[in-house]
Amino acid sequence: MLPDIAINAEHLRKTFGDVVAVDDVSLTVPTGSVLGVLGPNGAGKTTTVRMLATLIRPDSGHATIFGRDLTGDPTAVRSLISLTGQYASVDEDLTALENLELFGRLLGFSGRKARARGSELIEQFGLSAAANRPVSGFSGGMRRRVDLAASMIRTPALLFLDEPTTGLDPTTRTQVWSVVRDLVDQGTTVLLTTQYLEEADQLSDSLVVIDSGRVVASGDADSLKDRVGTRSLEIAVEPARLDAAARVLRGVLDATVTATPENGRLVAPIADPSLSARAVVALEDAGITVAEISVRRPSLDDVFFSITAAPAAPPASDTDAATESGAAA
Ligand SMILES: Nc1ncnc2c1ncn2[C@@H]1O[C@H](COP(=O)(O)OP(=O)(O)O)[C@@H](O)[C@H]1O
Ligand SMILES: [Mg+2]
Known part of the structure; x- marks a missing residue:
């Protein structure tokens, strides 16, 4: 049995030279829930995730993942988590299925089990038709799906998704959301960063808004909307x-x-x-x-605007979001 709290982070701080990437971030994620970490570009989202996933050490502050100390017991923490980065990390020369099989083998699966899990994910992510083609010929959206699938080979206790759908077309985004919901149904806790307010609204049980490395608001989407009044x-x-x-x-x-x-x-x-x-x-x-x-x-957009004094920058490739912000300007 996992403890009730998946993540408890207190006053995390990380600087790179003169740059204060994360100034002061505290957050709590109950086991089995989805926390959306919302913030504009450069807010400190990725740095926060990288600290919580044991990839970089905080300068100060501390955190526990399912009760295990982040810096004191990183090996135990790593056995409980999985991380998908903002950028795809798949092998270009291998096919989609081969990539997933490889990740499965690296996680200690037998060849048969790795293939079975790979095939299952290929189907879930709508990649069946492309399963046996090298990833080098894939579109950005397809590549991202392979990358996401790779992070879900083992159903992790805690999954970090760093801007999982940035730049994806709306159909692929909806597919990713449904796979995330499936994982949550199976008991996975998710910390998701996003610049898309709708994504945070759709997937998260609670939200943390960060700006300039600090938590500027937190709560569920309704309570944040009520704050704007x-x-x-x-x-x-x-x-x-x-x-x-x-x-x-x-x-x-x-x-x-x-x-x-x-x-x-x-x-x-x-x-x-x-x-x-x-x-x-x-x-x-x-x-x-x-x-x-x-x-x-009020929409989450209004909330974001009122707290950070700037709307979340829509990624350039996202035409819907670009139109929305254009009309509001
Ligand atoms: N390795 C690094 N070296 C120097 N500065 C960094 C590094 N990583 C992040 N930063 C800076 O820290 C700030 C927060 O970055 P990041 O955590 O990537 O924000 P986000 O993911 O919200 O866009 C930015 O100003 C970024 O330029
Ligand atoms: Mg980032």
């Missing part, structure tokens, strides 16, 4: 009346109103949801027809 009111009107409608809304809400002429929408923060009815009445009084109205809870 303010909801937003979104109203669609005829595009020709957008400016007039914006003036009316400003008067009623006494707030900044953002207009997007392309889709005839107005968005404004509202602290009190009942103001939305007053807004509609005022618009109708001004002869403006409201085509659509909605009041939206």
Whole structure:
């Protein structure tokens, strides 16, 4: 039986020369849960993971993994964990299946067991058609799937996933999420870093937001959203009346109103949801027809924006995220 707490880290700190990569990170992950570590590029996510996975030693602070001391008993810690890096580490000349078999053999599996587990993962990750092709011809997304599969050969007690889906297309991302959920169902504890707020929202039981090497917020997604408090009111009107409608809304809400002429929408923060009815009445009084109205809870994006004063930088290859941030700018 594993202890109830998978990770307990207190005041971890790591510097590289003058660079303070991780200033002060404390976090706790209950066994069997998924912690999402969210933060912009350079926040200290990878450094935190590398310390917790025994790859680098903290300058100060301490941590236990399933009760084993990180620096005092690294061998015991290593036997309980598996890590997938941000960058793929597979052998280019081998096929996908051969890569997985090799990793299995390295973990001490018999040839037969290594092949069976490799085949199982190939199927789970939707790589069946490419199983016997050398990885050198694979797309980035396929390569990542092989890399992720390799880290899951042995169902580890604790799996670190460092930005597992950065740069992946939406279909592959969904596949990765489902494999992660399967592992969690089998009892694996997961610490996942991500720049994707939706990913954190989808997979995590709790979240830690780090910025400049420090924990700036923690809790579950709902409690973080509640912290922001303010909801937003979104109203669609005829595009020709957008400016007039914006003036009316400003008067009623006494707030900044953002207009997007392309889709005839107005968005404004509202602290009190009942103001939305007053807004509609005022618009109708001004002869403006409201085509659509909605009041939206804050998203994790809003949370992130309010805490770090900068949205998580969407990786350049992710068109969806890029469009979203473009529209918000
Ligand atoms: N080996 C290293 N040598 C020098 N600086 C580093 C090293 N690793 C990370 N850093 C710096 O530490 C900070 C945190 O990096 P990292 O942990 O990789 O952040 P993240 O994974 O959140 O993007 C960055 O400023 C990065 O440049
Ligand atoms: Mg990183």
